[in-house]
Amino acid sequence: MQIIDEIQFFQSNIDVNIGENGISAKDIPKLEEWPTFSGEGEYNHIELIRTIDMLQEDFHIPDEIIVNKLHSLFTRTANKWYYKMRIDNGKHDWSWWKSEMITKGANNSWRFKMDNAFESAIFNSEKDKPLTWFFEQKDRLSPLHPDISYTIINMKILRKCGELEHAIKCRCVEPCSTENYINAMEDIITRTRIGKTWMKMPIESKIVPKISREDRRPEKPVLKWHKCGSTSHLANTCTKKTKINRVKVIEEVQCTEEKEESELDS
Secondary structure (H helix, E strand, C coil): HEEEEHHHHHHCCCCCCCCCCCCCCHHEEEEEECEECCCCCCHHHHHHHHHHHHHHHHHHHCHHHHHHHHHEEEEEHHHHHHHHHHHHHHHHHHHHHHHHHHHHHHCHHHHHHHHHHHHHHCCCCCCHHHHHHHHHHHHHHHHHCCCCCCCCHHHHHHHHHCCCCHHHHHCCCCCHHHHHHHHHHHHHHCCCCCCCCCCCCCCCCCCCCCHHHHCCCCCCCCCCCCCCCCCCHHHHCCCCHHHHHHHHHHHHHHHCCCCCCCCHHC
């Protein structure tokens, strides 16, 4: 109840410090136009802080109004963290909340997750879209290294582009903006085959029939008795051998008798 009473108090004083710069409460972006933060996955708490700071600067929004909106801007895990911090520490201004968000967000587990995601991200011109991929890597590096310039961040991202890195640098003259790098990437991908894999013609593979173990065994030679051509017995047990020999003897005797008769007749 204490938190609700404080929110109502701030809402009743919403016009504090508004009007001096010609900006009224109606000019402040509606709640649905503000960024939300879940604190899950590859979250970017630095981007949230920078966006709120920009809104505060552009519309001269007092800290009271920003703090009032935090309970709606934080969702899921971040919302639970916010309510715990609010109950334990009481009311604070926007600067205090920014400091706590940086301390909580930049923990070792989150740093390892973001750094590992960036290192494993290699640009694939056949799958990735330059605009989406480039800003994904930028969202990973910006909160990890909030103090380095965008030029260094762009150089780190270009190193993940493989063969495209040299071609992009040749088309962009320093100092070059992020948009120019992305335009160069899209132009190179559209006009050339740099960074693309060449499609090899499929080779018709001959299907080799599988040979079982039984098929691999050498065939045993078939033993035949050359006299009779039988495979059921060998020469020493062949009964046709004597018959064949007898036939030959009879034929020889008949031949000799016929020869003698012919000589006598002559």
